[in-house]
Amino acid sequence: MCKKGGELNESANTKTLKPTMMDVAARADVSQATVSLILNGSPGAKFSQATRKKVFDAAQELGYRLVQRGPWQGTPSTNLVAFVVDEVVSDPWMALAFEGARQRALERGVSLMLSVCGSGFLEDDDLRQKYEQMQVIGYICGTILTREITPSPFLMKSPTVLVNCYDRKRRLPSVLPGDLEGGRTATQCLINSGRTRIGFINGQDGIDATSDRLRGYRQALASNDLTFDPDLVYGGNWEPQSGYDGTMKLLGLRTPPDAIFCANDMMAIGCYEALKSSGLRIPEDIAVVGFDNREIAQYMRPPLTTLVLPHYEIGATAVDQLLDIAAGLTPRHSQLKVECELIERDSV
Template identity: 35%
Template sequence: MASIKDVAKRANVSTATVSRVLRNAGNVTEETRQRVLEAIEALNYQPNVLGRYLRRMETETVLVVVPDITNPFFSKVLRGIEAVALEHGYQVLLGDTQNDVRLEEQYLNLLPQRQVDGMIFLTARIRKELVEEMARQFPIVLACEYLEGADIPTVSIDNISSARKATEHLIRLGHRRIAHLSGPMNIILSRDRLRGYQQALAQHELEADAALVQEGDFTYESGYNLTLKLLALEKPPTAIFAANDEMAIGAIKAVRHRGGRVPDDVAVVGFDDIQMASIFEPSLTTIAQPMFEIGQKAMELLLALIEGTSARRRQLVLPDRLVIRDSCGGERSEQRG
């Protein structure tokens, strides 16, 4: 196996110059850099990452923790994170908690062990006090979910206003009996989207029937099963606002299973605008989140923490938009919020 000395000898430079090229540290002419890179390729040299870590106490690796890797929402967020990470020479590792808070804590413990340089959490169900204590010592960023009142850099949308926007769209279409399929109530996003739904009903003086609010778990199956339950009510809803697109698609399938039509019998609105939302029939009206940008901004904040530069806006709230398609009737368009 080739060593850094072999590369230096072939390129006729010092080992320090090879190291500067590997670190993209500057102070190397373009001609010398190309010569070193050609030597690296010719010798198939693999840098000793462990040795570099031991010398610099840096891994040039970040960990992204997701609650459920099977949820398609996170794929675009991860792409945004990786695009910025690769641009700055960082590798991205992935940790899937499978909605288990204990796994969140286990991943968090990798920071004091110096196994990664920083972490981005796309889930925030861990104890607030624990995360805040760790964030005072190590680079941590929250994205998508957040911890209320915590002084931790965060990137998200305003879930309350966006849920209110989705519900108000159904109200403008003439619906008065609107159901809500929520996510798990131990997740702040679920509570925020429920709150936005409730605010829209209150502002339009519509009755908030507790039977029309059903708690799901963000899966297609829960959307399907809970909608069957709603349709069995003596006074079923004429519209459903689901807290994510997978549950909304499950709701549409349930309406069809019962012989109904979407949107003629029941209108459906989702949340997130995953790729399937525009492909599914009928195409899904939904709240579109800027998933790729959320990932980009989260990684930029994390890099600022790792490098010790100040992040002027530690709490970033990005814009969402209501994408109107076929599942609720009305004119197809986009409304920016």
């Protein structure tokens, strides 16, 4: 039987196994992607000092030594990766993913070319032929909303990694945010502060982030013997107005909440306005947690406790995945989840 850390029980017929990155991740209670990004010193990767210390301490305790990924060893004509997204304007997520991928690609001696293709990936014959003529290493395909896609036959024949989207049959590897665990972390943060009646303002139906964050919320309640009350859940649309409306509805309950988890920071802005207009103090009367760690969160009054949506890290991880595949290596996991780290500020 294996022990944590990759060591076998000592006997005459067993040997000590070298610790792996997965062992470090298990010891530090983080994802493999987080371990890789921290130990590789990726510029721009946003992790707290506490998380970095956990990873370095776990690696040292296990005696793990990082095997550095070297520069891409392809031919001079194959040092380009196509980064294809559906859109980059409405939210910053794909721009962040591209920046994370670009930085990691530079470290590996590879260039990235960004293309915005709307809802269909490489359905434009001219664009596809252009990439084929360039002899690209492969494709990273990303969506602004976390969702399922149906890969085209062209992508199925090419080295491809999906970012913020996935193929339900898992024929292509994907890298996604850990929304379920993020929802659980946000709710647990409020429970740890002594709150027992926690409202949840969620995003619109039909989106993976909406269902996953709700599942995480419910799991945290169940783990702490708190009863799920559907009256405490309000379906918003990610916009500040729905945060305001949802908060006013929650405050109108016979027993209003003592904490509110907003499924994104934009709805948390509306939540703040509703609480302040009702004469309630944050966090003395009601604690609030958001999600996404948008730039504005640190400037809210009080500064908002929230979770990072780790698209920079997701982009960097996707580059390593793609280059491994192009080198003939089989991904250890068909779907990687990058955890959404809690950023503790003054709203709890």
